[in-house]
Amino acid sequence: MTSSATTDRSGTRAAAEAGPRADPGSSPTWTIAQVAEEFDVTHRTVRHYEDLGLISPERRGTQRVYHRRDRTRLGLILRGKRLGFPLEEIRTIIDLFDAPRGRRTQLEYVLGQIDERRNDLEQRLRDVQDAIAELGEFERRCRDDLGQLDRA
Amino acid sequence: MTSSATTDRSGTRAAAEAGPRADPGSSPTWTIAQVAEEFDVTHRTVRHYEDLGLISPERRGTQRVYHRRDRTRLGLILRGKRLGFPLEEIRTIIDLFDAPRGRRTQLEYVLGQIDERRNDLEQRLRDVQDAIAELGEFERRCRDDLGQLDRA
DNA sequence: CTTTACGTTTACGTTAACGTCAAGCACGCG
DNA sequence: CGCGTGCTTGACGTTAACGTAAACGTAAAG
Numbered sequence A, B: 001m002t003s004s005a006t007t008d009r010s011g012t013r014a015a016a017e018a019g020p021r022a023d024p025g026s027s028p029t030w031t032i033a034q035v036a037e038e039f040d041v042t043h044r045t046v047r048h049y050e051d052l053g054l055i056s057p058e059r060r061g062t063q064r065v066y067h068r069r070d071r072t073r074l075g076l077i078l079r080g081k082r083l084g085f086p087l088e089e090i091r092t093i094i095d096l097f098d099a100p101r102g103r104r105t106q107l108e109y110v111l112g113q114i115d116e117r118r119n120d121l122e123q124r125l126r127d128v129q130d131a132i133a134e135l136g137e138f139e140r141r142c143r144d145d146l147g148q149l150d151r152a
Numbered sequence C: 001c002t003t004t005a006c007g008t009t010t011a012c013g014t015t016a017a018c019g020t021c022a023a024g025c026a027c028g029c030g
Numbered sequence D: 001c002g003c004g005t006g007c008t009t010g011a012c013g014t015t016a017a018c019g020t021a022a023a024c025g026t027a028a029a030g
Helices: A032-038 A043-051 A068-082 A087-098 A104-150 B032-038 B043-051 B068-082 B087-098 B104-150
Strands: A058-060 A063-065 B058-060 B063-065
Touching: A032 A043, A032 A068, A043 A068, A068 A087, A068 B104, A087 A104, A104 B068, A104 B104, B032 B043, B032 B068, B043 B068, B068 B087, B087 B104
Parallel strands: none
Antiparallel strands: A058 A063, B058 B063
């Protein structure tokens, strides 16, 4: 249902149906429709992330052209969203990865940010682990109840 | 800064400043202000969760009276929020814990829901672990850069 | 009995994260 | 050249999760 949704657009401008355009010798690029489908989001969502400065695709004329870098970022964005981070915060985080690290002060700032982030993430790690553990406990009780029903 | 925010209200109606009211012989109860402060949320937030049916405190006259059950739920709600779940979804989850498990069909439904939830949570677990790992990788690179700077 | 400190309801405001038109370019095909 | 398909830019709408203000109730304290 995911890939069959694309009413065969091949033969028009790009040969492949889901991959990057055939572009021998250069780095591969994608259209907005392709990245949107690949990450299972809408065009609007992708453009929204651009509005907030989370991605900044190349412009060829008026059209957006997406590179590997943009796809990497999109992946990070969506994972951040799954973890419940607001987009603005996600932006500061992934910008960190591309931040200049030339001077020592910058590097130390980045290292400090990394530590903050890690603490945040480790809190969430505990939360998830606790939740999974409680769910397991609950399942055990349910299976007990089921056993009681069987013995009657 | 957290507990000093309470401008000494003791001696008024309850003896303890942060604990449940003195109520010997019965189960402890809390006011909305007490649970709000304990979980570091506003009254409005607590009432909002009640509006959505996430908690349903006792009413003594017009006033809300919170029991241990309500505090347990509030904890689950806030953890769910930290994990990025929408409140409506959180409601269906914690309602699951109090759901009737008398008949076999009900039990099997509950067990099915548990499985769905676990899959969801395990996805998030992977997300968090991946994020932490990448952060570690990034930190290593930064420390490398720092070493390069030191050698000059 | 008035004050004070909380608590309650009602209702409109706000922010984030998009959804949903509307209207216009741009290009490749018949 | 017109047509269809996809891309682009506004701009307004929507939902979730509260914030905030108004206006009133109430119970202990002075």
